[in-house]
Amino acid sequence: MPLLIRRTLPGLAAWLAASLVARAAPAPAPPKPKLAVVISVDGLSYARLESYRPLYTAGLKRLLDEGYALRAARYQHLNTETGPGHASLGTGAPPRVTGIVLNSWFEQGPGGALVNVYCTDQKDATGRKIAGPDNLRVPTLGDRLVEKTPASRVVSVSAKDRGAIFLAGKNPVHAVYWWDGEMGRFQSSAAYKAPSAAAAIVKKYNDTQAGGMLPARLGLVWDKLPEPAAAPGAKPYPTAVPANVITRYQVPSLGLGFGHDLSTYGRVPAGAPYGYFGGIYRSPFVDVLTADLALAFLNDAVLKLGQGDVPDLLAISFSGHDPVAHDYGDESEESRDALRRLDLQIGRVLDALEANYPKGTVLLALSSDHGFPTMPEVARALDKTATGGRFETGSDTLNNARARLNRLLADALCLDRSVKVVGAVDGWSLFYSKAFPYRTVAGACGPAGAPVTPADVDRVLPKIVRSVWDEEIEDVIPVPALAGWPEGPVKTFVKNDFDKERSGDAFVIPRWGVMSSYSPGRGAMHGTHHEYDIHVPLVFWGAVKSGASDAATTPYDLAPTLGRWLGVALPDAVGMPVDLPR
Numbered sequence: 120m121p122l123l124i125r126r127t128l129p130g131l132a133a134w135l136a137a138s139l140v141a142r143a144a145p146a147p148a149p150p151k152p153k154l155a156v157v158i159s160v161d162g163l164s165y166a167r168l169e170s171y172r173p174l175y176t177a178g179l180k181r182l183l184d185e186g187y188a189l190r191a192a193r194y195q196h197l198n199t200e201t202g203p204g205h206a207s208l209g210t211g212a213p214p215r216v217t218g219i220v221l222n223s224w225f226e227q228g229p230g231g232a233l234v235n236v237y238c239t240d241q242k243d244a245t246g247r248k249i250a251g252p253d254n255l256r257v258p259t260l261g262d263r264l265v266e267k268t269p270a271s272r273v274v275s276v277s278a279k280d281r282g283a284i285f286l287a288g289k290n291p292v293h294a295v296y297w298w299d300g301e302m303g304r305f306q307s308s309a310a311y312k313a314p315s316a317a318a319a320i321v322k323k324y325n326d327t328q329a330g331g332m333l334p335a336r337l338g339l340v341w342d343k344l345p346e347p348a349a350a351p352g353a354k355p356y357p358t359a360v361p362a363n364v365i366t367r368y369q370v371p372s373l374g375l376g377f378g379h380d381l382s383t384y385g386r387v388p389a390g391a392p393y394g395y396f397g398g399i400y401r402s403p404f405v406d407v408l409t410a411d412l413a414l415a416f417l418n419d420a421v422l423k424l425g426q427g428d429v430p431d432l433l434a435i436s437f438s439g440h441d442p443v444a445h446d447y448g449d450e451s452e453e454s455r456d457a458l459r460r461l462d463l464q465i466g467r468v469l470d471a472l473e474a475n476y477p478k479g480t481v482l483l484a485l486s487s488d489h490g491f492p493t494m495p496e497v498a499r500a501l502d503k504t505a506t507g508g509r510f511e512t513g514s515d516t517l518n519n520a521r522a523r524l525n526r527l528l529a530d531a532l533c534l535d536r537s538v539k540v541v542g543a544v545d546g547w548s549l550f551y552s553k554a555f556p557y558r559t560v561a562g563a564c565g566p567a568g569a570p571v572t573p574a575d576v577d578r579v580l581p582k583i584v585r586s587v588w589d590e591e592i593e594d595v596i597p598v599p600a601l602a603g604w605p606e607g608p609v610k611t612f613v614k615n616d617f618d619k620e621r622s623g624d625a626f627v628i629p630r631w632g633v634m635s636s637y638s639p640g641r642g643a644m645h646g647t648h649h650e651y652d653i654h655v656p657l658v659f660w661g662a663v664k665s666g667a668s669d670a671a672t673t674p675y676d677l678a679p680t681l682g683r684w685l686g687v688a689l690p691d692a693v694g695m696p697v698d699l700p701r
């Protein structure tokens with residue numbers, strides 16, 4: 120009897136299986152994930168990407184044609200800058216969770232001084248300042264991946280330290296590299312101890328393709344790519360704002376007009392690294408080098424990225440478009456040329472992915488840290504009804520907004536005019552002086568010596584700003600007023616950027632078309648809660664069917680979506696995995 124059962128059961132199982140197959144063919148198991156790829160394009164709005172679509176021939180064309188595009192992905196935080204955006208892409212959460220509320224903020228230092236903290240500032244073992252992930256308050260997708268499968272590798276490359284570091288994460292085993300604008304090569308810091316195979320790739324690249332080799336490889340001048348010939352009868356290619364409208368508003372960091380001499384860089388902005396390597400950083404050529412290094416990682420026979428038993432993560436942040444749009448305008452010929460060149464570099468990356476990995480084993484996600492507005496002077500030149508302007512806060516020159524605001528606050532609070540109540544401004548965050556309480560001078564407020572506290576500033580600040588900058592500023596929200604602020608998009612954007620220790624004492628809410636600015640009447644700046652800054656691309660490619668969706672999403676969804684594909688949970692994420700067609 121036992122013998123009979125042993126013989127019969129397998130037969131029964133085979134019959135059952137066969138009958139199931141006859142009814143519905145089981146879906147083949149999807150290929151195991153080998154490599155997740157994150158591509159961030161620094162400073163690229165959805166509208167800008169789409170505007171030049173007919174001009175793309177390589178990577179951007181393929182991502183848009185073959186990928187799955189989420190066409191309504193919008194950030195929901197104020198201070199849409201590179202550090203905050205990359206931290207959000209890396210973790211799936213807004214700045215209130217990541218702690219990266221600005222590119223740099225101000226904390227209380229010794230003796231009541233305000234101390235500037237750059238988002239990647241940290242100290243090494245000897246107390247020396249280095250770039251690293253310590254300010255990031257939660258783990259990234261890369262951190263969670265390595266936590267789950269310690270053999271997984273995370274490789275991250277960018278021209279900016281904050282671009283590379285926040286897409287990688289906090290685990291020191293990650294291989295994280297960024298451009299050294301003084302030496303013309305890629306560097307890391309003591310915050311990371313990359314695997315020796317990764318370090319060897321970068322050393323070889325620096326020794327054989329970077330530094331002194333660059334003038335021969337790239338040339339000294341950034342010229343415009345030749346215009347493609349339009350097919351007979353076809354629509355003309357989309358154009359940029361013509362030079363005669365825009366040139367007078369540009370920051371001539373690499374001179375005005377093509378060809379831009381990369382070797383002359385250094386006169387503006389003051390304090391920047393000088394010369395050719397710094398010039399490369401402010402041009403689309405830096406994206407060539409970023410792609411070079413990403414390809415060196417993808418093709419390395421020792422590192423074998425994405426070829427192991429567990430999946431790896433490759434992050435690439437292309438920084439080139441951001442400085443170009445800052446200096447020459449998002450609507451400029453220079454921006455158009457930078458995106459055409461980026462298209463070619465992303466094409467190289469996609470070719471390598473296809474050559475190295477079986478179909479369905481790679482999932483790539485492309486997004487951006489923030490968009491860009493049109494320069495207000497250009498917007499007005501193109502449309503006489505356009506509104507907008509500049510809120511100049513970067514320097515402390517006599518007539519800029521911060522200096523004027525401090526004089527008005529001193530008068531309103533009966534303080535000596537030498538008192539700078541607002542000690543610092545970054546993005547749309549005001550940082551009060553840490554030297555309170557101040558004492559009044561004799562005059563309208565009575566005898567001298569009455570104490571003035573931050574609560575007094577909170578009380579008079581909104582009224583002063585409204586009376587002087589009503590055309591630029593919609594509202595001022597002192598932090599104590601935030602809890603009782605009417606519910607709505609503005610409150611959401613502010614709350615998502617709020618961090619008790621870092622985001623300052625008051626938020627300024629700019630009107631449409633108004634940019635915070637370091638220069639009266641030149642250059643462009645992002646950072647607002649308006650459409651042009653928050654609406655960015657979110658495109659998946661590889662292990663996904665082509666298509667598009669107009670459902671509302673956020674870039675916070677990028678990391679959770681890749682996480683679900685990798686089988687990695689992100690408990691700190693606020694974004695949700697997107698259902699991708701497979």
Ligand SMILES: [Zn+2]
Pocket residue numbers: 162201441442445645
């Ligand atoms: Zn920027």
